[in-house]
Amino acid sequence: EAAVTQSPRSKVAVTGGKVTLSCHQTNNHDYMYWYRQDTGHGLRLIHYSYVADSTEKGDIPDGYKASRPSQENFSLILELASLSQTAVYFCASSDVGANTGQLYFGEGSKLTVL
C-alpha cells in the first residue's frame, strides 16, 4: 500500500507568521504535489515536483513556496501566512511509472490562520 504522510496534521498560525507543511512518501514515486482544499470545494494545485531539488508552479502558487530536498520529501512553505490561506492542504505522490498518473494522497494538514 502506497504511503504518504503529512505533518503537522493540524496547525494554528498567526497572520504574518511562517508556516511549513511537510510531506514524506515511501512509494518511490518521482512526482509529488501540494493541493489546497477549501471547505466543501475541489482541489487546486499549488506546486508540484518531478525530481529532487526542483519544483514547479501549479495553478495557485502565489503566497506559497515549495522545497523538494529528496525524492521522499516535499515541503510547502508559507513565508507570510494570511487569513485567506486557511484551508486543508493535501500532499500527494503520483504513480507515473504505471502510466496512469494516479494520485496517492496524504491525510491532509488543516491550517487555520488567525
Place this chain on the structure above:
Amino acid sequence: GDSVTQTEGLVTLTKGLPVMLNCTYQTTYSPFLFWYVQHLNEAPKLLLKSSTDNKRTEHQGFYATLHKSSSSFHLQKSSVQLSDSALYFCALRASSGSWQLIFGSGTQLTVMP
C-alpha cells in the same frame, strides 16, 4: 485548455435508489479520467479510473464508462448505501505532459435512510 465539469454540487438520495453523478471534460489530449471519493475528514481515495473508449470500469459497486463522443465519464451505482455519503471528484489527467490531475469542483452525495 483542459477542464472538468461536475454539474451537481449536492445530490441527496434515499438508500437503495440508483445514482448518477455527471462528469464532462475538455482536453486536446487522449483523455484519462479518474473518480476520487473523499469521506468526511479523510483524504481523497481513488474509486476508479477510465479504460478504453466505451468500456465500463467498475469498483465497489460503482461504475463509469468513458465516452469520447460526448466527452463524458459519469459515475453510477445501482443502489446507494448510507456509507456512500461522501464528496466525489472527477479528475482529468492534464495534456501538458506534467502528470497533473485537473479536478472538478466535486459533488457531495448524501444518502438518507
